[in-house]
Amino acid sequence: DIQMTQSPSTLSASVGDRVTITCRASQSISSWLAWYQQKPGKAPKVLIYKTSSLESGVPSRFSGSGSGTEFTLTITSLQPDDFATYYCQQYSSYWTFGQGTKVEIK
Amino acid sequence: QITLKESGPTLVKPTQTLILTCTFSGFSLTTRGVRVGWIRQPPGKALEWLAVIYWDYDKRYSPSLKSRLTITKDTSKNQVVLTMTNMDPVDTASYFCVYMMRDNFADHWGQGTLVTVSS
Numbered sequence: 649d650i651q652m653t654q655s656p657s658t659l660s661a662s663v664g665d666r667v668t669i670t671c672r673a674s675q676s677i678s679s680w681l682a683w684y685q686q687k688p689g690k691a692p693k694v695l696i697y698k699t700s701s702l703e704s705g706v707p708s709r710f711s712g713s714g715s716g717t718e719f720t721l722t723i724t725s726l727q728p729d730d731f732a733t734y735y736c737q738q739y740s741s742y743w744t745f746g747q748g749t750k751v752e753i754k
Numbered sequence: 755q756i757t758l759k760e761s762g763p764t765l766v767k768p769t770q771t772l773i774l775t776c777t778f779s780g781f782s783l784t785t786r787g788v789r790v791g792w793i794r795q796p797p798g799k800a801l802e803w804l805a806v807i808y809w810d811y812d813k814r815y816s817p818s819l820k821s822r823l824t825i826t827k828d829t830s831k832n833q834v835v836l837t838m839t840n841m842d843p844v845d846t847a848s849y850f851c852v853y854m855m856r857d858n859f860a861d862h863w864g865q866g867t868l869v870t871v872s873s
Contacts, residue, residue, distance in 0.1 A: 649817060682859035684801075691850055691863035692801065698857060735801055739858035742814065743791075743803035 650674050650738055654746035660754040667723040669749045671736035676716045680740040683712055683721045686748075687732045695734075696721065726751070756780035758790075758851045758864035765870050766841050772869060776834040776851030783809055783829050789854040790834045792825065794847040795866075802847075806854070807834055843871045 651674040661667050671681065679699040684692035694703050696712040699719060709724045723730055731753055736746040762774035774792070781788055791806035805825040806814045815823050824837040834851065848868045852860035 680857070682857075684860075691866050692860070693863065694859055694861065697859050737801075737859060742817065743806075743858065745801040745803070747800045 650677060650741050650744050652736055652738055652744050652746040654734075654736055654749050656749060657747065658750045658752060660752050661726050662754045663726055663728060665726045665754075667726050667730075667751060669721045669734055669736075669751075671714075671719045671721070671746050673717045673719075673738055673740075677738045677740035679715055680738055681712070681714070681719050682737045682739065683710075684735045684737065685730075685732045686735065692735060723751075756853055756862045758853060758862060760849060760851045760864045760867040762849075762867060762869065764868060765872065767873050768842055768871060770841050772836075772838040772841050772845070774836045774838075774849055774851075774867065774869075776836070776864060778832050778834070778851070778853065781853065781855075783807075783827050783832070783834070785809055787855055789858075790827070791852045791854060791860065792834075792836045793850045793852055793860065794845075795850070796844075796847040799847075804838075804849075805836060806858075841871045845869070846871045 653672045655670050681699050683696040686692040695706050700712045711722050733748045733750045758778045788809045792804040795801050807825045822839045827834045848866040850866045851864040853862040
């Protein structure tokens with residue numbers, strides 16, 4: 649099984665901050681990685697797929713990069729609507745999620 | 755517009771079998787490339803893939819839960835059914851139904867349904 653490890657687990661930030669979340673795979677997953685945003689009591693929604701492709705309707709302040717085993721999600725200027733939990737997910741071999749990163753208000 | 759909605763019991767007893775139904779609209783599960791899957795999330799915890807069914811009846815299961823899961827589809831009713839046997843309190847979670855088309859990630863999600871396992 650491919651394991652996905654996200655860091656940090658919690659991130660405290662202020663509006664306007666640049667935020668970076670890291671996701672590491674236990675083996676190479678090429679570019680088969682997606683990022684989701686989840687707000688309390690809601691279903692997740694996809695932000696980025698295939699490492700760096702921005703889902704339609706997602707603000708351009710979200711971006712993804714990486715390949716192989718190390719990936720990042722970057723929010724260039726954090727907005728009030730961005731305080732949420734973020735998950736990475738590999739889909740190279742079956743499907744595995746990271747444990748999540750909660751972005752909270754500093 | 756693609757929509758998915760999960761339905762089933764909110765409470766099951768330990769050792770019982772859980773049957774969840776995903777009723778969808780806006781697409782057909784006979785269209786080449788379309789998949790419907792199930793994901794769950796225990797309260798306050800991370801997401802976990804359970805199963806996926808493909809337009810051509812192919813199926814994939816989480817290796818750790820494979821022995822307990824069955825996924826089927828009824829294309830005439832636009833439904834996908836997930837069966838999970840031998841339920842345990844650790845299976846308490848919100849269960850989500852998802853649509854996949856472009857790659858193997860979840861394009862669209864149902865609202866989820868909370869299932870509690872308790873005697």
